[in-house]
Amino acid sequence: MMLDDRKIKILAAVVHDYIATAEPIGSRTIARKYRIGISPATIRNEMADLEELGYLSQPHTSAGRVPSHKGYRFYVDFLMPVKKLSAAEHGLIRQIFDKRVNELEQLVREAARVISNLTSYTTLTMGPQLKSSRLKHINVNRIDETKGLLLMVTNYGTVSHNIIEMPQNLNDSDLVRISNILNDNLVGKTLLEITSDIMDNIKNEMIEYDEILNMLLEILIENLDEEDERSKVVSTGSSKMLDYPEFQDVEKAKNFFSLLEKSDLMTKALKTSTKPAAINITIGSENPFTELQDFSIVTSNIMVDGKDLGVFGILGPTRMEYSRVVSILEHVTNYLIKALSTML
Amino acid sequence: MMLDDRKIKILAAVVHDYIATAEPIGSRTIARKYRIGISPATIRNEMADLEELGYLSQPHTSAGRVPSHKGYRFYVDFLMPVKKLSAAEHGLIRQIFDKRVNELEQLVREAARVISNLTSYTTLTMGPQLKSSRLKHINVNRIDETKGLLLMVTNYGTVSHNIIEMPQNLNDSDLVRISNILNDNLVGKTLLEITSDIMDNIKNEMIEYDEILNMLLEILIENLDEEDERSKVVSTGSSKMLDYPEFQDVEKAKNFFSLLEKSDLMTKALKTSTKPAAINITIGSENPFTELQDFSIVTSNIMVDGKDLGVFGILGPTRMEYSRVVSILEHVTNYLIKALSTML
DNA sequence: TTTAGCACTCTCCAACTTAGAGTGCTAAAT
DNA sequence: ATTTAGCACTCTAAGTTGGAGAGTGCTAAA
Structure with missing residues (x-):
């Protein structure tokens, strides 16, 4: 045919x-x-x-x-022709990675902004599924008499911190001991694996720290939900869409914005359209979700050392500048992967 | 008259x-x-x-x-009648503060979301001017052989962290010493006061740590810019505006969104409309900025112990439900202030 | 001082008209 | 056997027109 x-x-x-x-x-x-x-x-x-x-x-x-x-x-x-990027466009992309930015999230956010500026479509980003990330470092610091700070770093390079109330009876060497014990027992585990069982073990080891350990466990569990929040789809540059004739009708525009707010839908859309291939293009009715069949989505996953650190997606009308979008996405993803592989 | x-x-x-x-x-x-x-x-x-x-x-x-x-x-x-909130509305607001959330930023973000849901207008938020915030705690942690983490907490309760490359020749007790020295010299100072002069003093005290101290200084300076970024105006619920007849014209809608993107304008608008009073209402042409004269802005500042921790603003058409907006804003601000004064 | 009555103004909407762009088909040209 | 010119036909977009309806201001009566 x-x-x-x-x-x-x-x-x-x-x-x-x-x-x-x-x-x-x-x-x-x-x-x-x-x-x-x-x-x-x-x-x-x-x-x-x-x-x-x-x-x-x-x-x-x-x-x-x-x-x-x-x-x-x-x-x-x-x-589709291979679209060469202009020197200026190249420069804009490179610029993100010139700054000494050591954190995945921030880097991704910046990248999304640049993609959105260059393409004039909406950029979607999704972080790594933190439930499956492994704890790399955990410790407890004292801030003042009553406050402390629980610090966690994962192997994906994401950092989370929580201010906690400090039990009065702990001195600095207690904190060092607690931090060490936590590190010894928890590092290398995924956040999902850190259940009350493991924490019970630790508590048995250190009955004297029962109070603070309970509190920390609670925070860990809360974090799990929250981190899920964090790994949700974020959209950048959505107001740019109002420039396209496709959205001159306010109803259409409203429909588009409310689509973006359905974060579970967007999450699924980014996940399912991500086959192993580097760049993935889903055009209109090819999309399994009927609400998205008036749009096209181009995605690109950020794979570093076999770890899936997230996805970039570009959401636009089916009448999309595919060649431009693809090459911009390819470039940004490559730069990002390079930056991350030295970082992690 | x-x-x-x-x-x-x-x-x-x-x-x-x-x-x-x-x-x-x-x-x-x-x-x-x-x-x-x-x-x-x-x-x-x-x-x-x-x-x-x-x-x-x-x-x-x-x-x-x-x-x-x-x-x-x-x-x-x-x-204007005093609008009583319904039990359901009360509940929604209270709910934010029931969660054990210990961080200003997150609390404000949640509050903005609820305000926006309740009022169906756009909520603007602006954090405290971090340049004037005082350092409360600073230290350096080791994550692994090559990576460390610089941690800073301000008196406003905001936490910032930066992953850093660790010089190879430092052991753990060096880190403790460095953290102590930094704490002794920097805590209590505003971020603006931490200039190369002070750092030079520290460096003189500890010539052996020259390398890492230089790096930290660089990060501090970078942070200043970035923190400025953080204290910028953030808008929530802007797509809700498309429901109002005022924005049925796509041109108007576009104009509104591009207004939100002018962050310096929005910052000024939130600052100037904030006289000492708790709640401040600026209607249409009362606004000094011509671009905003088709809108009304209701603001409320978050003052805790005389410290200005930020501003909430509601941006809507001049045809705004003032009584509802005012009472919602009053409630949320009061709850927030109460929560913060126990927190800080 | 208030009100009924009425002429007047302006918008909104539906019906109609027209110009223009593009098509499909047929028959002639290559 | 293709390709092309010609032409009738269709559909939209953009006016244009002509009420209907809402609301006003003014005048004169209550």
């Missing part, structure tokens, strides 16, 4: 033009703008064929043609 | 109805809905007077009347 050369040229022209203008494109325009060397009439015949084959569609009888999802798919798989 | 009783009743009716419906309101409607006991004709005469006095205005000759900014101001100052 391959297309002949002329059909391909016409399909490419339609996709290219529609991505740029958002207007249905007619035979006359193709003949004028993309010199293929055949008359509008012939182009019309070819377009009728392409429509029958499912690559194009017509908003109404006397309008030009618009690519169908199948049309975009063909374009993405076979026709 | 006081209004007589009948004019006040009519003004109240217009403001009340316009806040509810966003439609200009005519003499007939007032006579029907708000039984004042006079005929539409008389109401017309009174409304003509109110218009001449500047309390009402007419979108066009044959439309009803709409409150002017002066009209809203009169309403807010003299007519």
